Amino acid sequence: xxxxxxxxxxEGPGRRRLIKGLGLAAGGVLAAGAGVVAEEAWQEKxxxxxxxxxxxxSWQPPGRQVDVVWAVDTAQRLVALTFDDGPMERWTPxxxxxxxxxxxxxxxxxxxSRLVRAARLVHGRLGRHEIGNHTWKHDDLSRMSHxxxxxxxxxxxxxxxxxxxxxxxxxxxxxxxxxxxxxxxAAEHGYDLALWSLLVQDHRLGRRPAELVETVVDNTRPGTIxxxxxxxxxxxxxxxxxxxxxxxxxxxxxxxxxxxxQLRAAAAGGAKGAPGxxxxxxxxxxxx
Numbered sequence: 001x002x003x004x005x006x007x008x009x010x011e012g013p014g015r016r017r018l019i020k021g022l023g024l025a026a027g028g029v030l031a032a033g034a035g036v037v038a039e040e041a042w043q044e045k046x047x048x049x050x051x052x053x054x055x056x057x058s059w060q061p062p063g064r065q066v067d068v069v070w071a072v073d074t075a076q077r078l079v080a081l082t083f084d085d086g087p088m089e090r091w092t093p094x095x096x097x098x099x100x101x102x103x104x105x106x107x108x109x110x111x112x113s114r115l116v117r118a119a120r121l122v123h124g125r126l127g128r129h130e131i132g133n134h135t136w137k138h139d140d141l142s143r144m145s146h147x148x149x150x151x152x153x154x155x156x157x158x159x160x161x162x163x164x165x166x167x168x169x170x171x172x173x174x175x176x177x178x179x180x181x182x183x184x185x186a187a188e189h190g191y192d193l194a195l196w197s198l199l200v201q202d203h204r205l206g207r208r209p210a211e212l213v214e215t216v217v218d219n220t221r222p223g224t225i226x227x228x229x230x231x232x233x234x235x236x237x238x239x240x241x242x243x244x245x246x247x248x249x250x251x252x253x254x255x256x257x258x259x260x261x262q263l264r265a266a267a268a269g270g271a272k273g274a275p276g277x278x279x280x281x282x283x284x285x286x287x288x
Contacts, residue, residue: 066187068178069260071197072223072267077254079224080263081106082196084134084172086230087118091240095230096125098243104257105275107194108230109134109172112156119163130259130275131160132170132194142179149181150188157189170194170260194260196227200246206235209242217249223267225260 083106086092099106107130115122135141136152144152153171161167171191173182178193186193198219205212216226228243229236247257258266259275 064187064190066183067192068195069192069225069264070195071221071225072263074223074263074267076266077222077256078258078263078266079220079222079226079250079255080258080260081226081228082109082132082172082194082260083107083228083230084109085111085138085232086114087121088114088231089118089121090231091237092118092121092230094240095243096122098240098247099129100125102244102247103128104247105129105259105262106257107132107170107260107275109170109194110156110160111138112136112152112159114231115156115163116159122163126164128275130170130261131164131166131168132172132260133157133160133168133189133191134172135174138174140175140177141173141182141185142177144181146181146184149185153185153189153191194225196225197221198224198226200226200228200239202229202235202239203233206238209238209245212239213242213245213249216246217253220250220253220255223263225263 081104083092083095086095086108087110095106098104105128108126109132111134113136133153133156136155139149139152141149141152157168169191170193171182171186171189172194176195182193198216201212201215205215220226228239230240250257262275
């Protein structure tokens with residue numbers, strides 16, 4: 001997902017029809033949010049990449065399956081809160097303050113370049129949380145060559161490991177776009193893909209905070225993955241301010257909060273385990 005206020009990449013009608021036809025939107029939202037962060041110079045020279053993963057040339061499978069999850073099938077009243085696009089001064093510390101006060105774990109899908117710049121904001125504060133990969137500069141992996149997509153993911157993977165001391169096991173591609181090289185570079189890093197089944201409607205309901213809270217609480221089901229943002233437009237600040245009410249509303253309906261990996265493990269019949277523990281620890285292919 002992207003920050004509001006940035007300019008959104010223009011897509012032709014054929015691309016829009018293809019994405020719609022794939023039916024991969026979680027909760028009916030494939031490209032929620034507005035804008036795309038400017039790419040680095042090495043990306044600007046990147047040739048157009050195919051929308052179909054099957055048409056990428058000369059790719060060797062790493063010998064593992066990539067799972068795509070947007071919710072899990074479970075009778076347990078478990079829900080995973082997730083936050084995209086941070087960390088930044090606005091509004092990552094406020095989100096962490098609320099989660100600390102409520103003793104709630106969450107999963108943060110971080111933008112690598114922002115994590116490097118704002119490492120002090122999260123230092124010592126991520127112990128109960130899971131950290132996932134959201135590319136280096138909120139990159140559209142579906143439009144990148146394999147080489148540059150790998151670089152975006154790998155730089156972020158390395159930054160997360162160095163700053164948090166833990167390796168991520170999940171990738172959330174910006175806008176939920178799964179085409180092009182996305183699945184390839186995910187497999188090469190031992191990742192599964194985490195989308196979402198419920199979007200916090202801050203853009204639509206930012207001026208009606210009570211309704212925003214009610215919409216989240218009323219639409220959460222066992223196994224839901226909720227998507228919110230810890231950076232961005234003023235409407236997102238409203239959602240951050242309503243986070244305590246969302247948490248208490250869900251607790252009032254008997255929900256327990258877990259990370260995405262804990263949610264998957266519980267659905268698979270195992271214990272919830274550590275915040276970022278994968279269901280099966282895959283081997284990762286190193287690359288220079």
